[in-house]
Each structure stands twice: as C-alpha cells, then as structure tokens.
Amino acid sequence: MSTANTTNRQPRTMFEKVWQNHVVAEPAGEPTIIYIDLQLVHEVTSPQAFDGLRLAGRKLRRADRHIATVDHNVPTTSVQDRLVIADQISAAQVNALRKNCAEFGVEFFDVQDANQGIVHMIGPELGATKPGMTIVCGDSHTSTHGAFGALAFGIGTSEVEHVMATQTLPQSKPKTFRINVEGALPYGVTAKDIILDIIGRIGTDGATGYVIEYSGSAIRALSMEGRMTICNMSIEAGARAGMIAPDETTFAYLKGRRFAPKDEAWDRAVEHWRSLVTDRDATFDRELNIDATKLVPTVTWGTSPGMVTTIDGTVPSPEDAKSDADKKSFTRALEYMDLKPGTKLEDIKVDAVFLGSCTNARIEDLRAAAKVVRGHHVATTVRAMVVPGSQKVKHQAEEEGLDLVFKSAGFEWREPGCSMCLGMNPDILQPGERCASTSNRNFEGRQGRGGRTHLLSPEMAAAAAITGHLTDIRKWKHEHAEDFNANQILAPGGSR
Amino acid sequence: MQPINILTSTAVPLPLPNIDTDQIIPKQFLKRIERTGYGDFLFYDWRYNLDIPDHVEPRRDFVLNKPEYKGSEILIAERNFGCGSSREHAAWAINQYGFRAVIAPSFADIFFSNAGKNGIILAPLTDAEVETLIQRSTANPKHLITINLEAQTVIDDEGFNAHFDMDPFRKYCLLNGLDDIGLTLRHEDDLNNFESKHDNEFWSKPKANEAA
Numbered sequence: 024m025s026t027a028n029t030t031n032r033q034p035r036t037m038f039e040k041v042w043q044n045h046v047v048a049e050p051a052g053e054p055t056i057i058y059i060d061l062q063l064v065h066e067v068t069s070p071q072a073f074d075g076l077r078l079a080g081r082k083l084r085r086a087d088r089h090i091a092t093v094d095h096n097v098p099t100t101s102v103q104d105r106l107v108i109a110d111q112i113s114a115a116q117v118n119a120l121r122k123n124c125a126e127f128g129v130e131f132f133d134v135q136d137a138n139q140g141i142v143h144m145i146g147p148e149l150g151a152t153k154p155g156m157t158i159v160c161g162d163s164h165t166s167t168h169g170a171f172g173a174l175a176f177g178i179g180t181s182e183v184e185h186v187m188a189t190q191t192l193p194q195s196k197p198k199t200f201r202i203n204v205e206g207a208l209p210y211g212v213t214a215k216d217i218i219l220d221i222i223g224r225i226g227t228d229g230a231t232g233y234v235i236e237y238s239g240s241a242i243r244a245l246s247m248e249g250r251m252t253i254c255n256m257s258i259e260a261g262a263r264a265g266m267i268a269p270d271e272t273t274f275a276y277l278k279g280r281r282f283a284p285k286d287e288a289w290d291r292a293v294e295h296w297r298s299l300v301t302d303r304d305a306t307f308d309r310e311l312n313i314d315a316t317k318l319v320p321t322v323t324w325g326t327s328p329g330m331v332t333t334i335d336g337t338v339p340s341p342e343d344a345k346s347d348a349d350k351k352s353f354t355r356a357l358e359y360m361d362l363k364p365g366t367k368l369e370d371i372k373v374d375a376v377f378l379g380s381c382t383n384a385r386i387e388d389l390r391a392a393a394k395v396v397r398g399h400h401v402a403t404t405v406r407a408m409v410v411p412g413s414q415k416v417k418h419q420a421e422e423e424g425l426d427l428v429f430k431s432a433g434f435e436w437r438e439p440g441c442s443m444c445l446g447m448n449p450d451i452l453q454p455g456e457r458c459a460s461t462s463n464r465n466f467e468g469r470q471g472r473g474g475r476t477h478l479l480s481p482e483m484a485a486a487a488a489i490t491g492h493l494t495d496i497r498k499w500k501h502e503h504a505e506d507f508n509a510n511q512i513l514a515p516g517g518s519r
Numbered sequence: 520m521q522p523i524n525i526l527t528s529t530a531v532p533l534p535l536p537n538i539d540t541d542q543i544i545p546k547q548f549l550k551r552i553e554r555t556g557y558g559d560f561l562f563y564d565w566r567y568n569l570d571i572p573d574h575v576e577p578r579r580d581f582v583l584n585k586p587e588y589k590g591s592e593i594l595i596a597e598r599n600f601g602c603g604s605s606r607e608h609a610a611w612a613i614n615q616y617g618f619r620a621v622i623a624p625s626f627a628d629i630f631f632s633n634a635g636k637n638g639i640i641l642a643p644l645t646d647a648e649v650e651t652l653i654q655r656s657t658a659n660p661k662h663l664i665t666i667n668l669e670a671q672t673v674i675d676d677e678g679f680n681a682h683f684d685m686d687p688f689r690k691y692c693l694l695n696g697l698d699d700i701g702l703t704l705r706h707e708d709d710l711n712n713f714e715s716k717h718d719n720e721f722w723s724k725p726k727a728n729e730a731a
Contacts, residue, residue, distance in 0.1 A: 045717075048709040053688045056706055058713060061725040068606065070552035081700070088725055096550055112550040119552045151725045163605040163629060179607035179633035180554075189703045191710060195686065227537055228599035231628055261602065263628055284727040292721045327537050348536045348597050348646075355535070445604075447546045454570070466541040466603060468564050 034302035036199050037268055038234045041174045041299065045157050047191055054193040060156040062186045063142045064091035064129060066120040067447070068161025072184035073123040081188045086128040088190060090151055093117050093134050094141045096447040099410050099437035105134045113448065127187075140413020140439045143167040143381040147251065148415050150280025154269035154296040159186055164381050164463065166257040170250035171277070172269035172299055174234070177258060197263045198308040200233035201301075204241040206315035211497040213391070214249030215383060215461070215480035217241065218256040219321040221313065223331035230262035233309065236301060237267050241315035247276040248387035255382045256463050259328040268300040320496055322368055323465045323478040325356035330465075332368060334483065334495045340364035359467055360475050361455075368493050371477070375458040376407040376488035377470070378434075380444035383461035383481050384412030389420050392485035393428040395499065401433035402491030408435040408450070410442040434488065446471045459487035520638040522696035526619050527665040528592035531582055532653040538596050539603035540630060544612040557608055558615035583616075587660035595652050596623045601630025610637045620666050622673065624649050635689050638696060642666055642673055642683045651679060668693060 035043075047056040069091070076083060083089070096113040098104040108114035117134070124131035132138040138145055143164055146152035154172035159165060161183040168175035182192055204217060222229070235257050242250065250267045257265030274293055277283045284292045319333040330353075332339060341357070341364070344350040357364065362371070378384070378392055389411065401407045409429050411417035417439055420426055426436045443450040444462035446469070452458055454473025461484045465476035477493060486494040548560045566583050568576045577584040594613065600623040601609060610633040613621065620640035634641050644652070655662045655675065665674050668690060673681045692699060703710075721727060 048706040177605040181636035
C-alpha cells in the first residue's frame with residue numbers, strides 16, 4: 024500500500040507519485056494507460072458517450088466509480104422552473120441523463136436533490152474527491168479537484184466514453200511545473216487574485232503540457248475553498264491539471280464527509296495521503312516564484328483570462344503587447360469590450376454582477392461577498408445575482424442568513440447551477456452589457472452574445488454591484504472600515 | 520473514424536491567436552444530445568449577423584462565407600488554437616463543416632486530444648511558417664496546400680516545405696482510423712490485475728465510506 028511509495032528512493036513530485044500509483048500498462052511506443060478512480064458526469068458532455076456505449080454494445084465497466092448531476096443548463100430562477108424546464112432541448116438533455124443513469128446504474132443527484140450542484144462543487148462536498156485519486160469529467164474545470172492533491176483533468180466526450188468502457192485513459196505523461204507563492208497576502212487580495220495574476224504572467228498557453236503544483240506559504244495558508252479557486256483556473260493557463268499538496272486543512276475539510284473513510288480506515292488514509300507530498304529533492308521541469316506580499320487585486324480587462332491588470336491600473340494599449348499577435352488580440356479585445364486604452368479600471372461601469380460558478384460559489388465566497396454587501400444597496404443601474412454553487416452551499420448560506428443580506432441589498436438569490444458562467448441556461452447577458460463576474464472565462468460571448476465580462480474576486484464583484492463600477496476593495500474596506508469590521512456575519516444558527 | 524493520410528486542399532486563413540472553443544461552437548448548441556449536425560454552427564457568432572431578432576444572416580466579410588473558400592478542408596490559425604472548454608462539439612463542428620486538418624503554431628491540450636479522436640490532423644508549424652501560409656491563402660484563395668501525415672510534411676507548389684512533429688501512436692491511429700477503446704481493451708488482463716489490487720487500496724475508492 025502506501026509503503027510501496029517509499030521503497031522507491033528516487034525523489035519524486037506529488038504528481039509523479041499519483042501517476043505511478045495509477046499505471047495500468049505502459050505499452051511500448053504508445054501512451055501510458057492510466058486508471059481513473061472517479062468520473063464525474065453531467066448532462067452536456069455525456070449523452071453522446073452513453074450512446075456510444077450502446078451502439079458498440081459495451082457495458083459501463085464501473086458504475087460505482089461514476090457520480091452524476093445536472094448543472095450546466097438547469098434554470099436557476101425557481102424550483103418550479105427546474106422541475107419543468109421550459110426549453111425543450113435542455114429538458115431533453117436533462118432527461119437523457121436521468122434515463123442513462125438509471126439504465127447504466129450511475130448514482131445521480133437530480134435537480135432538487137440535497138446533493139445537487141455544480142459537478143466540481145459536489146465531488147469535494149461529498150468527500151468523493153480525495154487526495155491521490157485520478158479524477159476526470161467532461162468539463163475543463165475538473166482541475167478544481169487538484170486542490171486535494173488529486174490528479175484531475177477535463178476530457179472530451181470520446182474520452183468520457185473511453186472511461187465508461189474501460190475505467191482508464193491512454194495518456195501521454197505531462198511535464199511538471201511548480202509555482203511557489205510565498206508570503207502573506209496583502210489586505211483585499213484573495214485566491215482569485217493569485218490565479219489571475221499567474222495567468223497574466225504566464226499567458227493562457229503558459230502551462231500547456233504541464234501539471235502545475237502550487238506551493239509556498241501563501242498557498243498553504245489558504246482554505247480548501249481558496250485552493251479550489253486556484254486549481255479551478257489552472258486550465259485557463261493551459262495546464263493539464265493543477266495540484267496542491269494535502270495537509271491538515273485538507274484532512275479537516277474531508278473528515279466526516281459522506282464518502283470519506285471512517286475510523287481506522289481514516290487513519291490509514293491520512294497516513295497514505297501524507298506520503299503523497301513532493302519529496303524534498305524532487306525536481307520540476309519548470310519553476311516560477313511569486314512574492315505574495317506584492318500582489319494587488321486583479322481584474323481582466325479583455326477577452327482572454329490572461330488579459331489582466333491590477334484594479335489600481337488602467338486599460339492597456341495595444342502598444343503594451345509583447346508580440347504582434349498579442350497586439351492584434353489587444354486591438355480586437357478593446358473593440359469588443361468597448362474600452363479605450365488609459366481608462367482607469369475603477370472608472371469602468373458595470374450593468375450586471377454575477378456571483379457564482381465553480382470558481383467562486385462556495386460558502387466562503389458568499390460570506391466574503393456578504394460582508395461587503397451588508398448595509399448597502401445594489402446600484403440602481405446594476406442587475407446583480409448570487410447563484411450558490413450547490414444545494415449544500417445554498418442551504419448553509421440560508422442558515423447563516425446570507426440570503427437575507429443579499430436579497431435586502433437587491434441581489435437576486437438563485438437556485439444552484441453553472442448559470443451565467445457560460446449562459447447555457449436562460450441566465451445570459453444582453454449584447455453590449457458589461458458584467459463583473461466571479462467566474463473563469465471572459466471570452467467573447469461567453470456570458471451571452473455580445474456580453475462583456477470582467478473577471479474578479481467575490482469581494483470585488485460585491486463592491487462593484489454597490490458602486491456600479493469596478494471598485495478597489497482595499498479602498499472600499501478602508502472607507503467602510505467601521506461597519507465592515509462590525510459586520511460580522513452570523514455564525515450558523517447564531518443571532519445578530 | 521475515417522483513416523487519413525495525404526490531404527491536398529485550399530486553406531481558410533483565420534489569423535487570430537487563442538481561438539477558444541466558445542468561438543468555435545457557442546454554448547447554445549451544446550444542449551443537443553446528438554453527435555452530428557454541428558457543421559452549420561461552426562464559428563456561429565462570427566459567421567452570422569444575429570443583431571436582427573429571429574433573423575440569421577451570413578456576414579459577408581467573414582472568411583467562411585466567402586465563396587472562394589468554399590470546400591476548403593484545411594484551417595490555418597495562430598497560436599493556442601482550441602483553448603478553453605473541453606467541449607468535443609468543437610472538434611465535431613470543425614470536422615462536420617468539412618475541415619480535415621488545422622495548421623497552427625500550437626494547440627490547447629484538451630482540444631488536441633479531441634481532434635485526434637475525430638480523425639482531424641493537427642499540424643503544428645512555427646509562427647513564421649504559419650504566417651507564410653496565411654499570407655499565401657489570403658492573397659490567393661485557390662492556393663493549394665498538401666499535408667502528408669505519413670511524412671509529417673506540409674508543402675505547396677511555391678516551394679513551401681515544412682515538417683511537423685507528431686506523436687507516433689497518434690499518427691498510427693489517424694492513418695488507420697482506429698478507435699482507441701478497442702486498443703485499450705488489448706490490455707484487459709493488465710487492467711483486471713491492476714483493478715483487483717487497486718480496489719483494495721483506500722486511496723482509490725470514490726465512495727470509501729459506503730464501501731467500508
């Protein structure tokens with residue numbers, strides 16, 4: 024068992040250990056066949072895979088290693104709208120998943136199940152996501168699960184079918200990339216700002232072909248929620264996966280969850296998980312060091328997650344681009360975003376605010392945003408919504424009274440799902456609308472055709488909702504220090 | 520999957536970097552449960568003027584709508600083609616539109632994998648080589664390019680001759696049109712052996728608690 028890991032004296036990275044634990048076969052001249060411990064399934068990328076199995080007369084090899092839910096195209100407006108989905112094509116897709124899960128014996132968390140939620144929220148919540156596992160899903164943000172020290176990556180539908188049929192995937196071995204973030208985060212700087220800064224530095228293809236391991240004191244100091252935010256956006260830097268070493272924070276999060284080991288099995292599991300961390304002398308193919316103390320709250324200005332600037336900065340000019348190709352992208356992005364170089368970020372007005380997505384819709388995100396919102400009201404020019412990432416988060420937030428904070432401030436309080444992160448359901452921007460969003464992609468049309476997206480942290484999204492423009496959370500906190508500090512969010516079941 | 524080796528065709532230049540899968544196929548077409556019928560939706564928001572409600576009109580200035588590029592089987596773009604979402608619908612749309620190959624300086628990871636599963640050749644060339652081909656196909660839409668998968672070359676009749684890298688196994692699968700579930704199942708004994716051991720190890724159980 025875990026001792027098998029320690030007999031090998033060659034120092035290894037965490038990725039290397041997890042990889043080696045899952046090698047099924049290494050056929051000469053072919054990719055390695057890797058065992059997949061868990062496949063997460065949702066309605067959008069699975070119907071063609073189930074059909075493929077049926078057409079080929081193949082079985083789902085390990086139904087017990089699959090978990091399914093609906094998230095991408097379910098409406099978030101009301102329970103009733105979810106139970107009877109008006110959009111017939113969406114309804115057919117949700118129904119297809121229901122039928123497929125019943126036929127193939129996959130555990131399915133339906134639209135109003137207490138465990139329903141964005142697929143990358145529910146894996147960790149159930150304790151199905153654990154250190155050292157290999158996890159895949161037909162969704163690029165599967166990298167989220169790497170926050171637990173799992174090797175987790177997004178795949179296409181043909182690969183989804185491959186995993187269904189064989190519980191394996193042929194994989195070429197990625198290279199390793201350590202990003203070391205050292206020091207204490209300054210006031211107002213969050214996990215979201217760390218990852219936006221990283222993508223801005225290395226570019227949206229900066230980590231293509233690599234698995235990133237995030238390390239350093241700033242990463243260790245983060246909660247699991249913050250770590251998930253960082254790993255979630257690894258794909259936005261092109262990485263195959265992002266990983267963070269499991270530690271006491273990880274174990275404390277997992278203990279007692281539905282699919283976590285119990286009693287003596289828990290102790291053995293923790294012992295094994297501790298052995299997964301990168302050996303002291305292990306080497307990486309590439310390394311990057313970041314001084315956390317120098318970070319500033321960061322926002323995207325353009326149409327790619329790498330087009331970032333600090334909140335105290337200005338919209339760049341195409342002349343600032345590093346290459347001719349970038350110059351062309353900058354020009355196009357400025358036109359799409361309807362922005363002029365030199366405009367102060369804080370002067371950019373927004374029409375909509377979206378607090379949600381697998382990047383930032385966990386309880387900690389909602390607490391942080393509620394702290395900013397309490398005692399204020401959404402600007403009259405802004406439409407703002409909170410879409411909790413899962414039923415569990417929604418329930419927890421309601422127990423803590425956060426829903427009331429948001430609702431009384433003029434936010435819409437929605438049912439869980441992917442919602443306006445990708446606008447597959449009715450939650451979309453209108454052409455020309457500008458949105459401050461806690462999601463992960465600011466591509467052209469991502470949140471609705473012609474919509475303009477600025478990615479930022481939950482706190483900054485909340486502040487933008489109130490002021491009506493992008494807002495430096497450091498100044499906000501300073502200006503509202505009194506009520507901000509007094510505004511302690513209620514403890515579960517507590518009173519005001 | 521259809522085998523492919525030598526492809527001679529005109530090429531459609533799309534000189535932008537970081538073309539993401541949301542552009543290749545927008546979200547509204549991801550609700551379909553079929554695997555076919557995506558070709559008409561390729562580059563939908565770029566290809567059609569949708570500003571008039573309930574009216575879809577091809578944008579005449581978009582390259583795919585120019586008659587001189589009709590029937591082309593090669594797409595040329597700049598670096599990091601296919602970044603973003605894992606949607607295989609992007610590869611389906613490219614393939615079903617009629618493209619059999621994409622030439623670019625680099626490709627995003629998941630798209631790269633999806634393209635391979637759909638018999639699409641992805642030929643990575645240098646920035647300068649891609650630039651040359653873009654110029655030639657822009658200046659002359661009838662400009663013919665030949666991709667030879669076996670030889671891993673891209674040539675034209677104006678003296679362009681470039682070599683591209685490709686993983687030998689990926690090449691073998693493309694040349695032979697192989698479905699890789701079947702290939703993996705050649706190792707079923709290894710899989711059974713691995714699984715019987717792995718199943719007893721606590722780290723591998725998604726549902727450890729219920730199984731205990």
